[in-house]
Amino acid sequence: MKYLTLVFDDGPSYPIREIADKIKSYGWNAAFAVIGRKITDETVDMIKYVTDNGFQVVSHAQNHVHIEKLSTREEMKEELITPIETVRQMIGYEITMARLPFLSESENVLSVTKELGLPLLGQGIDGGRDWDPTTKPEFIASAVLGSVCDGAVGCLHVLEGTCKALDTILPNLKDMGYCLVTPQELFKRTGITPPLGVQIHNVYDFKR
Numbered sequence: 785m786k787y788l789t790l791v792f793d794d795g796p797s798y799p800i801r802e803i804a805d806k807i808k809s810y811g812w813n814a815a816f817a818v819i820g821r822k823i824t825d826e827t828v829d830m831i832k833y834v835t836d837n838g839f840q841v842v843s844h845a846q847n848h849v850h851i852e853k854l855s856t857r858e859e860m861k862e863e864l865i866t867p868i869e870t871v872r873q874m875i876g877y878e879i880t881m882a883r884l885p886f887l888s889e890s891e892n893v894l895s896v897t898k899e900l901g902l903p904l905l906g907q908g909i910d911g912g913r914d915w916d917p918t919t920k921p922e923f924i925a926s927a928v929l930g931s932v933c934d935g936a937v938g939c940l941h942v943l944e945g946t947c948k949a950l951d952t953i954l955p956n957l958k959d960m961g962y963c964l965v966t967p968q969e970l971f972k973r974t975g976i977t978p979p980l981g982v983q984i985h986n987v988y989d990f991k992r
């Protein structure tokens with residue numbers, strides 16, 4: 785069996801539940817990278833829904849800014865940590881990983897995340913520009929299916945086109961012998977310790 789993980793960015797927002805339900809219907813899991821300022825009394829239920837269903841949630845920063853452009857390490861830390869504190873306070877769920885907005889890094893950002901003990905989920909699968917709402921679901925599906933590999937970390941978004949593309953992506957992944965798991969489960973199954981201070985595109989880049 786081959787394993788990979790998909791991480792859906794920029795929620796909590798519609799259609800996060802629909803994405804989770806589709807993945808769940810295969811008995812699979814995935815993760816959602818949430819933006820702190822989008823977490824409100826209304827949207828926190830979406831986070832509760834996915835975590836109750838076994839999905840992992842990770843920090844996608846408080847304001848979705850280019851963290852590497854912030855002037856101090858304190859500001860960088862705050863961007864990454866605020867969503868973690870919010871989710872902990874609101875539903876008691878403990879976030880342990882992060883994804884950088886725009887996947888953009890600098891030496892300073894990497895060292896801050898290392899200090900915080902936050903492994904960074906990268907982009908090891910072509911997402912077919914799914915962040916652009918005009919991208920066709922068929923294009924997203926063929927980009928994803930054409931670039932998946934064992935141990936990869938995918939980067940997709942909580943958007944309608946991506947949700948539609950899953951109708952093609954999921955059955956094909958099953959036929960190809962893949963199983964979708966959360967990032968933490970991917971590390972557990974492969975026996976690899978999540979590395980710090982580096983964006984993780986494929987867990988096998990980091991040998992046991």
Ligand SMILES: [Zn+2]
Pocket residue numbers: 793794844848885886
């Ligand atoms: Zn994002």
